[in-house]
Amino acid sequence: MRPGDPKAVEQLFNAVAPSYDQLNDVLSMGLHRIWKRQLLVWLTPSGGEKWLDLCCGTGDLALSIARKVRPGGTVLGLDAAAEPLVVAKQRAASEPWLDLEWQQADAINTSLPSQSFDGVVMAYGLRNLVDPFLGLQEVRRLLRPGARAGVLDFNRTAAGTMADRFQKFYLRQLVVPVAAKAGFRDQYAYLEASLKKFPEGVAQERLAMDAGFSEACHRPMVAGQMGALLLKA
Numbered sequence: 001m002r003p004g005d006p007k008a009v010e011q012l013f014n015a016v017a018p019s020y021d022q023l024n025d026v027l028s029m030g031l032h033r034i035w036k037r038q039l040l041v042w043l044t045p046s047g048g049e050k051w052l053d054l055c056c057g058t059g060d061l062a063l064s065i066a067r068k069v070r071p072g073g074t075v076l077g078l079d080a081a082a083e084p085l086v087v088a089k090q091r092a093a094s095e096p097w098l099d100l101e102w103q104q105a106d107a108i109n110t111s112l113p114s115q116s117f118d119g120v121v122m123a124y125g126l127r128n129l130v131d132p133f134l135g136l137q138e139v140r141r142l143l144r145p146g147a148r149a150g151v152l153d154f155n156r157t158a159a160g161t162m163a164d165r166f167q168k169f170y171l172r173q174l175v176v177p178v179a180a181k182a183g184f185r186d187q188y189a190y191l192e193a194s195l196k197k198f199p200e201g202v203a204q205e206r207l208a209m210d211a212g213f214s215e216a217c218h219r220p221m222v223a224g225q226m227g228a229l230l231l232k233a
């Protein structure tokens, strides 16, 4: 599959959606929850705020933020694929008091009004977009002045480093074989391919500044395996 091909990416995530949460837990040994929690510690969503979870998938971050912005706050979860949103809606149904909405749309062209959010998050989504710069531009457009955003994803490791060797080992020897057992070999082999064209941390900071953010700081996490791009409009 060609990274950045929107139709193919949509089909991939539609196919994986029913198993996505379980696979995520197994493949990260549950650690993705801690990384997402850390992102929210940095971003501090608070009561009454309006947040957007772009590439929300099955809604992990949208749900966590919706719990934090009570009372009075709202969260919109947006994803290009329909099936992850079906799972997200099912999950949200067990907490009907949360003010959550879901929308199917492309993250680089949301059609949402400019300057309408206090915060935006995107976890494991930027890497999948046709062009990460267009994604960052759209995030910037949607934020109110001074508002914040966080982009969590795998970190593009420097070739030949220990971190790079570990990442290749992890993706090839753990992720793909485990996913293959669940019938998703090709879908998870895509992960390494998508990382090849993903900008490194410093390049992400530059792209964000070019997209109009006033502050951009890329924080490596998990010994450089993951990264969080923290942004201020």
Ligand SMILES: C[S@@+](CC[C@H](N)C(=O)[O-])C[C@H]1O[C@@H](n2cnc3c(N)ncnc32)[C@H](O)[C@@H]1O
Residues within 6 Å of the ligand: 006, 009, 010, 013, 014, 054, 055, 056, 057, 058, 059, 060, 061, 078, 079, 080, 081, 084, 105, 106, 107, 108, 122, 123, 124, 125, 128, 129, 130
């Ligand atoms: C790896 S999943 C991450 C889901 C969720 N954010 C999480 O961390 O668990 C990536 C999600 O991005 C969505 N996606 C990919 N390209 C997109 C696009 N152009 N616009 C909106 N969503 C997109 C996929 O459908 C998929 O649900």
